[in-house]
Every structure is written in C-alpha cells, then in structure tokens.
Amino acid sequence: MIPSLQSEGLVVVEVNGCLGLITLNRPQALNALSLAMIRDLTTLLTAWAADARIQAVVVLGAGREGKPAAFCAGGDIRFFHQAALAGDPALGAFFTEEYALNHLIHQFPKPYIALMDGVVMGGGMGISQGAKLRVVTEHSKLAMPETNIGLFPDVGGGYFLSRCPGSSGEWLALTGQVIGAGDAIELGLGDVFVKSSELPAIIEAFRTGHQDSAEHVVATVMERADLAPDAEHWESRKKINHHFSAPSVAALMASLAADADPWAQSTLEVLKKRSPLMMAVTLEQVRRARGMSLADDLRMERDLVHHCFHLRPGAASETVEGIRALAVDKDHAPKWNPASVEQVDAAEVAKFFVSPWAAGEHPLRSLS
Template sequence: METSEEILIRRQGHLGHLILNRPKAMNALTHGMVTAMTQALAQWADNDSVVTVLLTGAGDRGLCAGGDIVAIYRDALAQGEATARFWADEYRLNAMIARYPKPYVAVMDGVVLGGGVGVSAHASLRVVTERTKVGMPETGIGFVPDVGGTWLLSRAPGELGTHVALTAGTITGADAIALGLADHFVDSAGLPALAEALAQADAAEAVRAMERNSFPPSDLAAQREWVDACYASDSVEEILGALQACPVPAARAAAEAILAKSPSALKVTLASLRRARQLPNLEAVLDQEYRVSLRALAGPDMAEGIRAQVIDKDRTPRWTPPLLHEVTAADVGEYFADLGPRELGLSSELHVRS
C-alpha cells in the first residue's frame, strides 16, 4: 500500500483500489490527487496482474464533494494559472476513465458532487447506495457544469438533465440510475464485501451478486411530464416562465431555485447542454467545457459565488450582471470561442489515436 495525505493506492489480489483520502474536506479533489490517480491508472492499464480498478472515498460522508473550490477561489483572485492546469489534467483524467481498458468500478456512496461525478460517472460500472446524493452544483457558485457533466446531463432522458443542471440540486441513487449517471444499487452495508469480491471475481459478476433486486423508484423520473414540458425551450427566460406557470408545486420550487443562481452561469449552462447534445464524443465536450471554464474563471461571478457560499458564507452573492435579460447572446457566445494555443485538444488527440 502506498499512502499520502490525499490518496491511498492499494493492491488486493487482482484489484487496484484508489481511495480518495481527504475525509475532513469530503474528499474534495486537489491537483495532486488527480495526478496520483492518473499515474496509477496508467500503470495498471499495462499491468496484467491488475484486472479491475475500484474507486471509493474515505470516511462516511461521501465519495467526493468536487474540486477544492477554496484553492480555485484564491487562484482566481490572484489571476493565476494553477486552476487552468488543474482542470486540464482533471478533464484528461475524466476522458481516461471513460475509455479505460479494464473494468473501473466507482462506488458513488454518500455525497458525489461536481468533480466527484467526473471521476465516477464515466466509469464502466457505477454503484450507488441508499445514501447517495449526486449533484452538479456549479450554477450556485457562478460556474457551469464541467468534468463531462454536460455530456452526461445532455444525454439524460428528456429534460431531466437540464433540470438538474439549472437548479443545481442533488438527486438520489435511484434518480442517478434513471438519468444514466449510475448502473447498480447496492446497500451501503455491503460495500466492504463488494470490495472483497472484486479482488477475486469478475467485476460485473461481483457487482451483480451484491446488487439489490429492488430499490425505491426514482422520484425525479416520475416528474418527467412537467420537466420535459417546462425545460423544452433553449431560453432560460422561457423555461422560467413555463415553470412559474406550471401548477405543479415542484415546478414553482424549481423556478425559485433557478432565480437564485448566476444569470450568466444559467445562460451559459443551458447553451453548453444544447451544444453538448450535438457533439460526437466526451472528448469534444470536455474541450468545450475547458473553454467555458476558463472564461468563467476569468469573469466576476465564480469568485463571487464561492465567496458567498464558502468563504464568507453570507449566501448573498452579487451577480454581474444581476438580471437574466442583461446577459446577451453575444455574451454567451464568447464563452465558447476557440482558445487558440490554450485549447485542451482532447478531441484532436482522440482523432490521432484512432
């Protein structure tokens, strides 16, 4: 076993086990953790004695609460380059996980937010439990779903992914399966036994053996009728109007949640989802997300959102601009402009490899 402050890398039988190890920070990802995961996965891909990879989180609160946004906040104020480098390596890791040549089992137990979705929901086998709470909370801090989140949410049934992205809410394990973000439901009490089984047996067989035959239905999937109707538009203003006019209480609650978010982030998020639907693969979407992320980092709302939610915790962000109609189509379009030499280039690398 190799240990560091932030990640544990273990071998047991035919299993390579990665454990995110910042339980006091709900295993929030740092650049060092991303680098360690990438190196371990690269080594195990060429090691015939490693048959399966398992990802879990230390502690009992969750797999991962996302990226270390305090570090991102400080870098944004300093106008540094650390966050851009972190995201470049993180998005490369997300793409690596999605195309990993061996079974990669992600245990999405407890809280799984933002970057935590990126290291788990692209896995070949995704396990949720009765404690799972999955979310992409970016619009609440003036940011836009990344780590391949717009790829995943744009391909969820109907407009369920649009609802999750704009409201920045969390969903259950059953919801995650219904949205295509997870595959298997296992009782949290059975997770130690699952890890033992993965060290000895075929990954898919081990997961199926531990899977619950039945689990609570998805509450979110049951609401598809009003969700699909209200979120059909490509305009945030029109979506809000439909939600506010809908007689379903959950729709009006969704409108209230959306109105509290950054107007710029909302419009760029919706545009990102609609564009992601038309892109051919995860790599192209990650390239797009990198452009958007760097523009968001340079703008005023992300630092302000983190300040309000995490630093000062006054929960009263002052968005710039403060109103939806003040965010123009031209403003949104600038987020998607080519970065020139700073392009991430994952789709180009994929083309070369293929």
C-alpha cells in the same frame, strides 16, 4: 505495480491479485479533489492501463466515524477562489489535468468500478460517470451543483447530462438538483444498487479476498446487487420535459412562472438564486454537447472554464463571486452581474464559446 505518488496520503492505493483499489482519503473535506490527487489518479490509471497484472480498478471514498458517507464532493473550490484572485497558473493546470483524467476514465480499457456511496458531486461525478460499473446506495446523493457558484457543470457534465432522457439534463444542470439512487439509475447516471450495509463486506473482499480476474471483481459487487428504490422525481418527469425544453432560460423561467403547480414554483425559486449569465451559458453548453463526442465536449468545457475566470478577471468573475458567497464569506448573497435573466446579453454568452486557443495549441488537443 504501485507508482510513486505525490498527494501525501490523500490517495491510498492497495493491490490485491489483479485488482487495483484506490481510496480517496480526504474525508474531512468530503474527499474533494486537489491537483495533487488528480495527478495521482492520472499516474495510477495510466500505469495500470498498461500493466497486464492489473485487470480491474475500484475507486471509493474514505469515511469518517459517525458521519455520513462521501465518495467525492467535487473540486477544491476554496483553491479556485484563492488561485483566481492571485493569478495562480495552477488554476488552469487543475482544470486541464482534471478533464484529461475524466477522459482517461471514460476510455479506461479495463473494468473501472466506482462505489458512489454518499455525496457524489461535481468532480466526484467526473471520476465516476466514466466507470464501467457505477454502484449507488440508499445514501448516494448525486448532483452537478456548479450553477450555485456561478460555474457550469463541467468534468464532462455537458456530455453525460445531455444524454439523460428528455430534458432531465437541462433540469439537473440548471438547478443543481440532488438525486438519489432510484433517479440516478432511471436517468442513466448509475448502474447498480447495493445496500450500504453490504459495502463493508464488498470492500473487505476487495482488500483480502481472492481476486484473480476482472470477472470475479465485478461478481464481488453483482452478487450483492439489489432492487433500487423508486425514483423520487418520476412524477415530475413530464413537467421537467415541458418546462426545461424551452428555447432560453428566460422562456424557461416564464414557463415555470405561469404554472401554479407547487413543483414549478419551487423550481423557479431555485433558479432565481443562480447566476443568470451562467445559467444561459449552461443551457447552451448542454445543448451543444448533445451532438459532441466526449473529447470535443471536454475541450469546449476547458474553453468555458477559462472564460469563467478570465473574461472578467478577479473578483468580477461570476465564479469568484459565487464561491465567495457560498464558501468564503458564507453570506449566501452573491451579487450576480447581470442580476436578472432579462438582462443577459446573447453576445456575452457567445463569448464563452469562442476558444482562446488555436486548435493545435489547445491544452486538451491530444484527447481523441
């Protein structure tokens, strides 16, 4: 029931009755995903989808004594930086296999429950948004912060953000805004609220209680569900829909600049720190994805991420520069090229959306 794994303890697996319990066990890195962890998750879910003895799956993040919770803070961005500069083919494998895993989770034929306590960002959203039950707590911090590193909200972000009400998806994608449980549920990015103080009892029941059916596994969570806190950004919804429905990033920022409201001005300051080029790519990504299936969106995102590292190779990449500034040199002063939204060339943006592969050769051609 437990296939052999390769991440050397970074993915911990337990089986109790009909339940497969997966713990991401890299707490010192906020359970960020490595390629080996992605491969282990894929191996487990592929095996369990076909195993009649496993009727439900739960995924959670390991905690650290006395430290805030983290479900999963995303992918290993230092690895991205090193691999991009070294020309390491493992970088392409990482994204191909991660996006295939995201698709597998969305299509998983049995209840898959994500306990989204603490930080849930980037790749953490990728392994939770496809869950049948997305459990959030008062400590949940959800975000797709990729524009902060000159990337775009990948792992199916185009698909799930574009399905948020109004222009909330564009707002989350461009700003990387962190939201809590109330907003997550309002925006369709979470399903049920559970107080974090209830989680130890739920996890203990998963580990040692009698779990004889998928219904019982789900009920273990639902009997402790509570009313979610109010959405913090509810008051801003009209402003979000007004400004973030603009036809381009330049128009959006001009709209914010013309609005004296403190919310508009603080939002504008956030956007001024992002890569102008990658904000334009992101806006186009989210709007294209509204009309796409998940499989087509993931294929588009695989094209986009290839171009993030190859249209301008090595240190010239906006993504490599963004990671350098945030996580390597930590000077928080990325030198974006171009430096302003007014200088963004539509032809440069369009290049990101041209697939480098023929349809029959696309690394995600088998997704349906």
